[in-house]
Amino acid sequence: MIGWLGTFLIAASALAGLPLFIVILAAAMFGFFLADVPLTVIAIELYRLIDTPMLLALPLFTFSGYVLAESGLSLRLVRFTSRVMGWMPAGLAVVSFFVCAFFTAFTGASGVTIVAVGALLFPALLAGGYNERYSLGLVTTSGSLGLLLAPSLPLILYGVIAQQMDLPVPFSLRDLFLAGAIPALLMILSLSVYSVWVTKDLSLVREQFDGEEVLIQFQELKWDMPLPFIVLGGIYSGFFAVSEAAAVTSAYVVLVYVFVKKEVNLSSVPRIVKESMMMVGGILLILGVSLAFTNYLIDAEVPQALFSWINEFVKSKVAFLLLLNGVFLLLGAILDIFSALVIMVPLILPLAISYGVDPVHLGIIFLANMQIGYFTPPIGMNLFIASYRFKKPISEIYLATLPFMGVLLIVLALITYLPEISLFFLDR
Amino acid sequence: MVNKTLVFIEKMEDFSLVFSLLVVVSLALLQIFLRNVFGFGFMWAESVLKILVLWIALLGAMVATRENQHIKIDLLERFLPPLALLLCRKMTSIFSAIICGLAAYWSADLVYYEFLDSTVAFGAVPVWLCQMIMPIAFCVMGLRFLSHGWNT
Numbered sequence: 001m002i003g004w005l006g007t008f009l010i011a012a013s014a015l016a017g018l019p020l021f022i023v024i025l026a027a028a029m030f031g032f033f034l035a036d037v038p039l040t041v042i043a044i045e046l047y048r049l050i051d052t053p054m055l056l057a058l059p060l061f062t063f064s065g066y067v068l069a070e071s072g073l074s075l076r077l078v079r080f081t082s083r084v085m086g087w088m089p090a091g092l093a094v095v096s097f098f099v100c101a102f103f104t105a106f107t108g109a110s111g112v113t114i115v116a117v118g119a120l121l122f123p124a125l126l127a128g129g130y131n132e133r134y135s136l137g138l139v140t141t142s143g144s145l146g147l148l149l150a151p152s153l154p155l156i157l158y159g160v161i162a163q164q165m166d167l168p169v170p171f172s173l174r175d176l177f178l179a180g181a182i183p184a185l186l187m188i189l190s191l192s193v194y195s196v197w198v199t200k201d202l203s204l205v206r207e208q209f210d211g212e213e214v215l216i217q218f219q220e221l222k223w224d225m226p227l228p229f230i231v232l233g234g235i236y237s238g239f240f241a242v243s244e245a246a247a248v249t250s251a252y253v254v255l256v257y258v259f260v261k262k263e264v265n266l267s268s269v270p271r272i273v274k275e276s277m278m279m280v281g282g283i284l285l286i287l288g289v290s291l292a293f294t295n296y297l298i299d300a301e302v303p304q305a306l307f308s309w310i311n312e313f314v315k316s317k318v319a320f321l322l323l324l325n326g327v328f329l330l331l332g333a334i335l336d337i338f339s340a341l342v343i344m345v346p347l348i349l350p351l352a353i354s355y356g357v358d359p360v361h362l363g364i365i366f367l368a369n370m371q372i373g374y375f376t377p378p379i380g381m382n383l384f385i386a387s388y389r390f391k392k393p394i395s396e397i398y399l400a401t402l403p404f405m406g407v408l409l410i411v412l413a414l415i416t417y418l419p420e421i422s423l424f425f426l427d428r
Numbered sequence: 429m430v431n432k433t434l435v436f437i438e439k440m441e442d443f444s445l446v447f448s449l450l451v452v453v454s455l456a457l458l459q460i461f462l463r464n465v466f467g468f469g470f471m472w473a474e475s476v477l478k479i480l481v482l483w484i485a486l487l488g489a490m491v492a493t494r495e496n497q498h499i500k501i502d503l504l505e506r507f508l509p510p511l512a513l514l515l516c517r518k519m520t521s522i523f524s525a526i527i528c529g530l531a532a533y534w535s536a537d538l539v540y541y542e543f544l545d546s547t548v549a550f551g552a553v554p555v556w557l558c559q560m561i562m563p564i565a566f567c568v569m570g571l572r573f574l575s576h577g578w579n580t
Binding site: 013014015016017018019020021022025026029038039040042043044046047049050051055056058059060063240243244246247248250251269270273274277278279280281282283284285286288334335336338339 | 442445456481484489491504531
């Protein structure tokens, strides 16, 4: 009874606009108070943040992403890829998917992609002969497309949360990065195929393939090119640890975009630090207080209760996965991705393992759902950002994104029910 | 006078944030360099890095409170009439201030115990000093929530 009342109060206060960390902190305090545990435990749990492995990667990759978002990288990427792929049917659309995915992987799906890249692509798509509804849908959907690609922040955060949980089935961040690659490419491929099919009757502007022009645009990218190699090469080859790759990346972006290419003013670096660290601080504080809250839940044996409750209705792994998809899609539309990760993963991961779901696979399912949640009507975040950025009524954005959502839901089903897609590169 | 102090505190926060991030990047780079060229690293560097991430997180959270940038769901806010919205904002701010106050008190309690214990975090730096940021951060955030509640 108290449990239900408490849950109701928590939900109501969260909906009323209380900062999420306050909601969780208050819940943890109340729980420990009822259990007669001195509240010092909250501070002890928060301080445990420092023992969380790989946490360092989070502020550093976030900072790099914020610098990249202010550089001219988005423009150069669009120019180069449209020279390379522009001759294909629906070439510009395919370009858009690739550029958005790459950009989101580096900046995190915080709406930056729609604002920085989408704003470039939308007029280009219209000029290229694509109709408005299709173009709107494309830029809105692509705002969260690279979420499964390394080094996206949600992917790292999932690894960080899972690693401090003492799982019976351990995995490394490298496993997670490898696992995200095929599902992400599958999404891009499916969206591309859909785009070719849906635009087959339009008279699109096709670029001529011009080797010389490609070379020129490629040279424009010479300072940006090392980035994926530092991050991916460094991590996959084992030369850097993830947090070290993050440190090298942030030093490199400052060196290149502030000092060499001078696209970002030195005087605006403190502002970028401030803005990016506000986001990191917000996320890590929620993570810290959730460590305390999760600990309370475990003391109160909530995960076991949850398990036996769900076990009554859900007997098979497939049914469990179906339930997950439903819950996650709803969650992704209501909560922002970081809070959803921090709150739900500690509860759901043990449950998933007991149903025989691989923790790496669960991470991919979770994030794929969240990715779609970003533009699930009526309140997915990308819908509002796109409506605001492109000055279109939100109902128009809903209609525009629905077909793309359909395509991605099919891919989601494949990813969820065929674990091999995610675990292909892993020895599991 | 009060305004000057506030501006000074805000400047200090921003500066500490930038400085901590700079130290983190430099220290991490130094460690990579030392390990790959000379095959060793400083033992204390790992601890410093970990603690600095906590400091960055809490400083960032302090600034986020200042700029009203904390993650929240605020679904109801979209549907409330203006007066109810005002009341709702005042209540959430004051409740947040109370919770931060409690958190400040109990983390100060932890700092006090660690002070009596005098455990060492790294080098000659005691653990309680590293934990100081927690009561400070919650105190500052609590006061800011209070002023948000007052000013809305």
